[in-house]
Amino acid sequence: MGQLVTQNKAEPEISVQEKAVNSRRQLLKVLAATGGAVTTSALLSGNWIKPIVEVGLLPAHAQVSAYAIQADTTTEPGSGPACWVEGIVATVSPPIAGAELRMTPQKLSGPDSVPGPSTATTDGSGVANFGDLYTEFDATFNLVFSFVDQAQYGPATTSRGSFTGSTAC
DSSP states (O other): OOOOOOOOOOOOOOOHHHHHHHHHHHHHHHHHHTTTHHHHHHHSOSOOOOOOOOOOOOOGGGOOOSOEEEEEOSSOTTSOEESEEEEEEEEEESOOSSOEEEEEEEEEESSSOOOOOEEEEOOTTSEEEEEEEEOOSSOEEEEEEEESOHHHHOSOEEEEEEEEEOTTO
């Protein structure tokens, strides 16, 4: 006589993660079947708090400008004491016409003060011509360029220098 062979099929193992997914599915099915909204509201926490949203401005060093400023002079920086810094221009890229730029002499050393800021407006090619700066003062300085309206054009700045004025002019 033949032997009767029985095969014992083991159930496949289900991971803990799969069980959790199945449990959630079952819970959702039960909630949907028993009126959903009423049951769901009973299960949710009653301790909800208003979300906190903080709004503020980025500091200038963290802001980004869509424009760049490049400065140039006919007088080379570091060329020694001079009576003039000549041919001062600032170029904005990409070029924009009508943007007002500020040039501020920034004192690095020396007993004398440096002149205050001056402004110039860019032409159609994005160039602002500041002309020449008379430097009859005993100080070493940089020229710092920035947009007057930083809200519109961004916080881009650049500098050119250092230059040394001369009281012997």
